[in-house]
Amino acid sequence: MDSLPSGEIRNPPSFNLWGEIAYNGCQSSISQLPGYLIPNIAEMKRVITLLNQKIWLMGILLGIIAWIFDGLIDFLFFNQELPQKVLVEILFFPEPIEIWMRSFNFFILAAFGWFAHIVSNRQKRIQEQLKLSQDQGKRLLRQYRAILDGTGQYTGENFFSSMVNQLADTLNVRYAFIGTLVDEGSDMQSLSYFADGKFLENMTYKLKGTPCENVLNAMECMYPKNVQAAFPQDHYLKENNIESYLGHPLMDMEGSPIGIMSVLDTEPFDEEETHNIQSILKSFATRVEAEMRRIQIEKKLEHYASKLEQSNQDLLEFAYIASHDLKEPLRKITVFGQMLAEKMAPLDPEPKDLLMRMTNGADRMNELIDDLLRLSRIQTQSSGRVKSDLNKIVKAILEELEIETQASIKLAELPTLNVDQAHIRQLFQNLIGNSIKYKKSDQPLEITIHSRKTQQKLWEISVTDNGIGFEEKYAKRIFKPFERLHGKGAFSGTGMGLAICKKIVTRHGGSITAKGSPGKGATFTFTLPEE
Structure with a gap:
């Protein structure tokens, strides 16, 4: 390569190779290039396919191309004398500094090709492993699905x-x-x-x-x-x-x-x-x-259910035995008290009062035992649930109690539900009986029974009266067994009626609440499932 004159800097235009050749008027020199330097499309495709398989060859090939390209640049731009001879010399017999520079470029490109080859091979191995993992994953997934499909419907x-x-x-x-x-x-x-x-x-x-x-x-x-x-x-x-x-x-x-x-x-x-x-x-x-x-x-649940069933049966048998054993002496007290009152008549007021208290106490004890039996039967026995028209049940109760002569009844349309008829009959009988028992003495009794369907697929049924009512703070207390808000002398009963009502409603999957106000009556509302 010719040295530049002192103080002269040569900057070729920033065109591509063919633009630079045209700029210097050297297009004719292209015809003087060796034939192997002119590209062949088909051959290039074959070489590219080979390079894809052996990417490290690309580095070596790029190094050779860079060597030749550097020589061409020196030949075309920095030396115009004896082109053919100088081109061969420049390409194959360069000066030592050019050999070092071209060798350095060749080494860099060859190293790049070798590095790219290593990276490419690693990538191929990763792809092969990934494909193998995907195949294994698909196979494992098919096995999972086969087992799931074959076992999902069984227990x-x-x-x-x-x-x-x-x-x-x-x-x-x-x-x-x-x-x-x-x-x-x-x-x-x-x-x-x-x-x-x-x-x-x-x-x-x-x-x-x-x-x-x-x-x-x-x-x-x-x-x-x-x-x-x-x-x-x-x-x-x-x-x-x-x-x-x-x-x-x-x-x-x-x-x-x-x-x-x-x-x-x-x-x-x-x-x-x-x-x-x-x-x-x-x-x-x-x-x-x-x-x-x-x-x-x-x-375990079957075992516990069996034990519970046996316990309920034992409780029922005990209730029957206990009631028989308890009611027998009560009957004797009542009978002997009546006989004593008849034989010693006429009695003085004080002995007569004592005998009356004795027989009345025996009667209340007898009622209490009957109520306890009813409560135990609700817990342990059921006559079976059937589709029942609640209107017919309520009307039958009203006829038995002959309440039409004592009160004004407003009975709205009630639903037909799947219930235990005996228990539901007891429920209405207790609630209506409470309205009669706690009516006002100076005002005609009014009872309203109505129902409505809720969004939770429940039927809400209310029994409202205009009786003496109660204070709101006792709304939960009155559902406890033996609970009474009034003295025994004011109103009869054992305090078990509303406890029995709550047990019946709970057994049917519902709930019961009470609202009242002194002197303004009371409302008892319970819910029963639609199905």
Whole structure:
């Protein structure tokens, strides 16, 4: 390359290569370039395909191109004498400083190509691993779906059977097992065992020296191969030629082991199968645990329900026996008191009053026992619920009480509901009876009975009167057993009527409330389900 005159700076125009050649009037020099420098489209495509496969060649090729391009620049812009000879010299026999500069450029580009090759290969490996992971994920998802579809509709023993069946079929293993601990954790009893395409009868075996023991102790147990060598005392493994074993523990709510779920096969598991089976067992263990806990709770509830039923029956029998034993002496007190009053007549006022108090007390005790019996029967007995027209029930009560001659009745249309007729009859009878009992002495009694349907699919029924009423602070207290707001001399009764009403409504799935004001009457409102 010619040196520049002292103090002269040469800046070629910032055009592309062909613009620079045209600028210097050197287009004719292109024809003098070697033929291998003129691009061929088809060949370039082939080279690009090769470079995509061997990207490190791109760095070397770019280095060679940079070498030639640098020589062309020197030839075209910095030397115009003897082009052919100078071009060859510049390209292949440059000065030492040019060799160093071109070698440096070549090294940089070659290093870049090698680095790009490493990055490209790493990217390819990552893509291959990602594709493999995606394929494994899709396969695992298909296995999950197959097991879910095969077990989702079952519960109880059928669920365990479908689970082991789906595990064996989906994971392509010969044995699948779900078992529960028995005998304080020393033995394992199978809940369902699927082997060679069929279900085996439930069995119980000792845990000592088996892989199942390790499952419970180590929280997980994986033997992709050579499981017989690991447990030489387990004769079942040897008898059935089992080579591989994967198990997962099943826990209760407190985190204590209650059983295991495992798969076994006569062939070793490869690494991919091991991870897939491990993930599936771990995932579905939660569902199996939930079903086992549900069954345990269900059995406890059945046990408690049986005990409660027996307790109710015992209570009912006790109520009948107690009522008979209590009412018998009460009858004698009443009868003997009446006989004594007749034989000693005429009596002085004081003895006569004492006898009257004695017989009246016996009568009240008799009523109290009857009310207690009614309350116990509501708690323990039911005549069954049937579709009942409440209008007919109320009208029958009004006729029996002959209330039309004592009060003005406003009866709105009542619904037809699925109720226990005997209990609902008792409910209306007590509420209407209360209105009669606590009426004003100086004003005709008015009773209004109406109903409405709420948005919660409940029927709200109210019984309103214009009687003596009560203070609002007693609205909850009056529903307690034996609760009375007035003395025994003012009004008769045992204080059990409203307690019985609340029990009846509660048994029907409803609620009852009271509102009142002294001298302005009271309203009792209760709800009953529509269905």
